[in-house]
Amino acid sequence: MVHALTESHRVLRPHGDVVDLHPERGPGRRRARRLPVYIAAGHRLIPAGTLPEPADYYRRYLAADRAVERILRDGLFTLQAREVFPLRYYFRSLLAMEATLEKEWTGMTLGETLHRRLRTLLRSRPQAQIVVVEPFRLNVLRKR
Numbered sequence: 262m263v264h265a266l267t268e269s270h271r272v273l274r275p276h277g278d279v280v281d282l283h284p285e286r287g288p289g290r291r292r293a294r295r296l297p298v299y300i301a302a303g304h305r306l307i308p309a310g311t312l313p314e315p316a317d318y319y320r321r322y323l324a325a326d327r328a329v330e331r332i333l334r335d336g337l338f339t340l341q342a343r344e345v346f347p348l349r350y351y352f353r354s355l356l357a358m359e360a361t362l363e364k365e366w367t368g369m370t371l372g373e374t375l376h377r378r379l380r381t382l383l384r385s386r387p388q389a390q391i392v393v394v395e396p397f398r399l400n401v402l403r404k405r
Contacts, residue, residue, distance in 0.1 A: 262328035266402075270337045273404045279338065281329055285345045285396040286322035294318075298375060300382040301351070302389040309382055310375040312393060315368035329400055338402035345398050352391040355379055 269279045286294075295311035332338050352358035355376070362369050371379075383389055 262325055263331055266328060266332045267337065270332070270404055275404060277404045278341065279402045279404070281325075281398075281400040281402060283325040283398055284318070284322050285398040286319060286326065297394050298379070299392040299394070300379070300386060300389045301392045302386045306392060307382060307389075309378050309391070310372075312369060312371065312375065317368065326398075329402070332402070336405060338404055340400060341403045342401040343398065345396055347394045348397040350393045350395070352393075355383060355391065358391050358393075 266279065266281070273279065294314050296314065298309045298312050299306040300309055301307075333340055350361075352361065358379075359371060362371060379391060383391075
């Protein structure tokens, strides 16, 4: 990621901005997170359980944080804004969520308890969607 930010600095005009968006590891967190999973029925979020992230995801989040710290320390960019916010992923069905886990969120698995709970909740609410909430960090960086 340091390379990507360095290249961004090279091609940007003076005072150009770069927006960095990556998962937030949380203050002082050193373990894999458990992402909350809900069923969205109308305007209500019904808790269904948690989805554990693989432990190696933490290293990626830490590397992203360190890359931003490094380019700021090296004076390539200044930090204009930073915000942490919950990003919500919506899935129309359990099948769609399982396909995403298999193809994109590799290493994450839907445990039997969560799978059973989602099936039960969706059976009683056929129009509902599955929602996974993950904290993300947004950094706005300005070229010096």
